[in-house]
Amino acid sequence: MKRPGTPRPDPATFIQANLPISPVPSIPEIRLHTAGPASGLWRLAGRGEADPPPYWAYPWAGGAVLARHLLDRPETVAGRRVLDFGAGSGLVAIAAAKAGARAVTAVDIDVNAVAAIGLNAALNDVHIAAAATDIIDGPPPEETDLLLVGDLFYDPALALRAMAFVRRCQAGGIEVLIGDPERAHLPHRELNRIASHTVVDFGAGRGPVQAGVYSLV
CATH class of the missing domain: 3.40.50.150 (Vaccinia Virus protein VP39)
Known part of the structure; x- marks a missing residue:
């Protein structure tokens, strides 16, 4: 669940630290920061852990x-x-x-x-x-x-x-x-x-x- 009062992290810093870089399936010419199971995206979005992940992360x-x-x-x-x-x-x-x-x-x-x-x-x-x-x-x-x-x-x-x-x-x-x-x-x-x-x-x-x-x- 979301922890009230927790400040949101800087987006760029969070993405670099928690979304690993990988080639895009079907498009190996392009690499992206892509979310994984342990990325903890809810912390960046200011949502609860059970909320849907943001679209930009995949x-x-x-x-x-x-x-x-x-x-x-x-x-x-x-x-x-x-x-x-x-x-x-x-x-x-x-x-x-x-x-x-x-x-x-x-x-x-x-x-x-x-x-x-x-x-x-x-x-x-x-x-x-x-x-x-x-x-x-x-x-x-x-x-x-x-x-x-x-x-x-x-x-x-x-x-x-x-x-x-x-x-x-x-x-x-x-x-x-x-x-x-x-x-x-x-x-x-x-x-x-x-x-x-x-x-x-x-x-x-x-x-x-x-x-x-x-x-x-």
């Missing part, structure tokens, strides 16, 4: 399939300004930078995720501008050519808001690519599947899944 299939796709098809991002939306660990942003993107920005609402993105970017020798901010109900981001969305369709309310945001981005001239292992609320009728890759998914008990890369209809 590689999820939606991000993994996008990362694999970008590394295999670097022309997708080469020379472009890329924004990783709901970036989590920064896996997709790192792949975009490695594939030759002109500039990469990663945004997430969790300040601990932003700390992890900074550490993970340094591990992989890439530069990423990371920010803890919520842009989902706002206008299309400026100076962005490509929006990357990994694994945001696990919750019905979030899925609706995410699709409204990516539609605004599309209307504003921004290309959108979505990575997803067919979570329950993925809006198939609004998407074209352009690629498939077998990746490992933390949400499937760390087993392999066939995940897709999608563009908007």
